[in-house]
Amino acid sequence: MDLTGEFGARSGGGGMCRESTGLESLHLGDEFRPLVTLPPENAGGFTALLELPPTQAVELLHFTDSSSSQAAVTGIGGDIAPPLHSFGTLTFPSNPVLMERAARFSVIATEQQNGNVSGETTTSSSANPDRVKTEPADADSSQRLVSDQAAENQSPCPSQNNRSGKRKEFEKKARREKINARMKLLQELVPGCDKIQGTALVLDEIINHVQSLQRQVEMLSMRLAAVNPRIDFNLDTILASENGSLMDGSFNGTSMQLAWPHQVMETEQSYHHRQLQPPPPQQWTFDGLNQPVWEREEDQAHGNDHNSLMASSENLMVGSENLHPNQVKMEL
Amino acid sequence: MQPTSSMKEEFLKKWQMGLEIVRPSIDNTNVSERKKAIKLSADVAMASLRKGTTCWSRALIQKSATEDNFLVRQVLSGIKAETLINKKLTKKVVCHRKIVRRSKKISRRKSRSASEEAAAKAKRIVKKRTQGLRSVVPGGEFMSNDVLLLQETLDYIVSLQTQVNVMRSIVDAAEAEIER
Known part of the structure; x- marks a missing residue:
């Protein structure tokens, strides 16, 4: 399930990339090209950050359309940060400088991808929604400092952990519910078991019941043998x-x-x-x-x-x- | 979920079939041998009710097949006896889990309140009981998760109740016959 989700997210991301690459190049042009040279270790860190879990990637992609249209409506000068962060579980850094950098990096990534098809699909696709959203923020971003970039670098990691933890918890909960349903049925089936509280005691009772039934079969076959x-x-x-x-x-x-x-x-x-x-x-x-x-x-x-x-x-x-x-x- | 009459009927038929087959071997033996054969035939009959759709029945069939292959084949006739007998149950191999668990335990042991301690204890007991259940239900060690185990246990208990009900009424009637 996860795999297909991820795959869907990726392929969807590819599509988004292509259509927004044109937009990007149209807006930014040559002006930003010199700025694009990021330190390699920084870029590596960001790619790592953008390795999102598939559900998150899907979520982001889901919201891409609305955010880009919103951006088009509000224009360049508008303050886009609040709508960006209203997207439920979305916890991306609000620092526009960083976002701008992300945008630029993703441009590179998409260019690389266009040149070499087999390569970095994950990076580009997961980076893409972010870039689409941050696109309008490019205009008023220049006055911000890069000081808290280190902090921002780490911030998505706990969120990622949170998300996978949440999913795990959800799976755990579903499993527990299933087990509880089975337990209830078993309690009904085993005589005198419905008043017992506690899983261990119920299991004890079930084991006893099964063993007693097995013994009964032994005994009955003995009687029959006689x-x-x-x-x-x-x-x-x-x-x-x-x-x-x-x-x-x-x-x-x-x-x-x-x-x-x-x-x-x-x-x-x-x-x-x-x-x-x-x-x-x-x-x-x-x-x-x-x-x-x-x-x-x-x-x-x-x-x-x-x-x-x-x-x-x-x-x-x-x-x-x-x-x-x-x-x-x-x-x- | 009580044993239905159709299940009992089916079981009785299969069992009778099994008894017919084992009769030559049990006629000239002592009581314990006869008992073994009767139990075997009853078990095979019970397992064949499920036609190999459940884990426990497959395990039971394989176990019985090692004792009396011919009987199992005959009772199972028509329901892909060969595949059921020869199919290997795959035990899930869990590698390195113990090591991971141990390392987790060490890291966790540092900070633990009384309630956490109690919860962990309860968890351990439940785990122990689950293991016990696994050993009681045939093929339990091959069931990959707890949900499956409980499901199979449900089915197994219903089948056992069917078996016991039918056998009891037969034995009662047989003994009443002899008293007369």
Whole structure:
């Protein structure tokens, strides 16, 4: 996001540069050319200052049009400083001398850029809005001193820090809000958690809840393991018997009632036999859409397994049946 | 955000499928082996509900795949099982952060009031708890930020509740069947 913003600012700045370069040269002409020679280290410092964060650059560019038109209206002699500084977060030095220098420097920069396209786009574009604004100030600037230039050199740095800090703070705030929303949802989800204050305690409670659920799964699978050999038999019948409570009545109750007694009466052999074939269609009326897929999947998965499986499982059925009562009691 | 009946239905179907697959291996073993297989099938069924859209389900699938690859493949059939199993979860590498933090700590320690101290302490505790949560939720260490972690935790809890609800009703019914 930042990158695109910056890029937009730059490309926009390029456009602005070109149109205002003509203006600049028209106004200033040769008169200012000799003055343009700045000490190199000073220029370097200013370029560094003008390396604005992308949002700021965008802001400045945004206001360029209005300020330049304003400047055109007020003319050269007018005092432009107040409108310049009314632009919200804009905190540029009010010292016209410095601004003039900035203007001149940016002229150089744009000239350089025109000559060599690959070069200093950042400098020129970020310097540009400033120059456009300071343009009218050139006329009455000559009487000011350059004394506080050193101070001015440093002044944009804290503002830059401020800005990035602000953005960071904003991001932080958004993140915190997101986290709070999730936390609230979690609090609703975890029983007895909505009265607890404090993030750490809520997190504690969530961890406990998740762990207890995981333990419950362990325990339930243990209990199921104790009654295992008949579980698949049960799954079908339980599907029928528990549907009312389990699935909130989404099943067709009457067909279940029909299927139930039939299955109970089944012997072990017929139970295995039944597994080789797809379940009776009326048993699955609750899910007409998904059923064909499921049936297909199951058939291709287990159709070949069952023959080899039958013998061993039948033997085991007897042995494990004897284990049941003890195991169940042990579990409970 | 309670587990919906459609979710339960879906889970039950997947689980039944998983049980069918693991049955040959659990029929002639002891209780703990059977329990392991049942839990594995239930976990895979739960994870497959999300079709690999969430971090925790992917982590769970990968963990289960190391134990019983065939089962996972069968239960996941149709939902790009291969990619889910083989996809490497990338752990975010944070380099030099520790050093930066340490240096910050030293510079900050000089001026700190009692309230700041307390806030820092609370922050530390919350961080610890977050780490705890990361270790509890499958794949938690791969989640890049706290927002994602909480979101995944939400989803994971709902899925776990579904799993527990279905399993409990099945177990209750199965035990009632045996009592008879």
